Every structure is written in C-alpha cells, then in structure tokens.
Amino acid sequence: MPASTIGGINLLPEPEKREIYARLIPRELTERLRIPPSFVDEAGRPLLDLRAVSGKTDVELRLYHRAGFADPVLYGHMTDTLSGQIHILLYIVNDPDSPRFDVDIMPDGSPTKFGMAQRNLSAEQAALEAGLAPGQTRRGLRILPPAIIAFEQFVASLGNDVYFVEPLYYHVAAIFEKYGFAYQVGKKLMERIQAGFSQGGDLRARLDGATPFRRAEAAQTIRLRSWAIHDGLLGEPFTNVTMYKRVGKLAGVSTCQGCPW
Secondary structure, three states: OOOOOHHHHHOOOHHHHHHHHHHHOOHHHHHHOOOOOOOEOOOOOEOEEEEOOOOOOEEEEEEOOOOOOOOOOEEEEEEEOOOOOEEEEEEEEOOOOOOOOOOOEOOOOOEOOOOOOOOOHHHHHHHHHOOOOOOOOOOOOOOHHHHHHHHHHHHHHOOOOEEEEOOOOHHHHHHHHHOOOEEEEOHHHHHHHHHHHOOOOHHHHOOOOOOOOOOHHHHHOHHHHHHHHHOOOOOOOOOOOEEEEEOOOOOOOOOOOOOOO
C-alpha cells in the first residue's frame, strides 16, 4: 500500500524517499537554475539535502543550485497533522543571484529565527529599503504558482485533497489568499488588521515614524504593513494563523482587497 503521510514516506528506503520528495521541487526552478535532474553536480557533489528520519513525522528539504553555496534556493519543512494531512511549516525560494541580507543572524552569528527571537535591525532596514519583505534574506524567484501546482500534485499523490500552511508574516497570509487559501484560524485577526490600517483606524494612527518600519505610507501596501506589524505595531506577535487549501480549488478569500503589494 502506498505511503499516505510524511511519517509513512520516512519509513521507506532512502531511494524511494528521495524520489517521492523530489516531486515537491518545481521543474521551473531546476530548469531556470540549470540544476541536474539527478540533483548531483558534475563533480559528483549532492545538491539536494533531505532530512527525512525514519520514525519521525516531518521532513526538511534543502536544494542548492551550487554545492557549498550559503543558502539553498529551496527550503521546505513539512509535517503531518494529527489527522494525517500535510502541514507546511516553512517554504522559502531564494534567488541566489540577488544580494543577501542577514536578517536571519545577528552580527555575532547567533540566529534570529527570522526576526522572531531577536532582530538584526540594520540588516532588516537594508532589506526594507531593497524592496524585500520581513523574513527574506534574498529576493524570491517568483515561482509560487508552479510551486503550488507541484505541491498539490504531491498532496494528491498521497490521497489527500487538502493541506495546511502556517504563514509566519502578514504578507505571507495575504499572498496565500491570492492563490486560493482560506483560514482555519486567523481570519478575524486579518480583518482586524485591515480595519486598523483603513482611514481612521488605530494602526494607521500608530504609524508615527518612530522607527524606519513605521512610516505613514505603510498603511497603503501589504509589504510595508507587514514590516510595521513585524516591528510590533499590533502590540503582540503575528501568530496563531493557519490556512488551508483544497487541491485544485480557490477559496476566494480576501481580507485586504484593494491593497497593492
């Protein structure tokens, strides 16, 4: 019987595991960056780092365009829900040719957990000015549509028709809305944020320029809203938001309609 969960896939022999998890990698990504289908470079060095431990119910996937490069072009961390469905904990696609901003590490090298545990403010301000959103160390490759297609094919191959994602930032939730996701938890928070940034809203009133992340114009775009929220504008962290998508279907949810990126 085919494996239907991450925990089940992790019990398989290594070659089978790698073949199944490789389905998560969009072909557009490997073609654009000329990554061999074998995920091994000409010198025989592996480009795909897969951490799928037998007995565990999660998987980490790191794909590099070049062996020894500082950052993977694709990082994914997924786990099973209690009901055996797929939950995306983190999914990142990096443009390796773009500048790097050390928002994930402090000057002493200690991790920031993407600004959740501590913040490298100078790196964050540089990322802000360069057009990046919170949590981004590099510009993305803008291949979310094919990535979603690949992921949904993977989910469907396991016999599931729904999967879940946990957006760590406001802008990520807004992007997922655009691509057909709905809320399991957190829609009221998103609606409260929309109201707060609207004319006469309390969040708009707090954009006093006290930090580079709290400019008045932050009310008007999703990216700048996200920086202000990351800077603590809500008075609490952006947490407890879980979204889901049904394979091949669009939910049509929009809590920030009319607000450009």
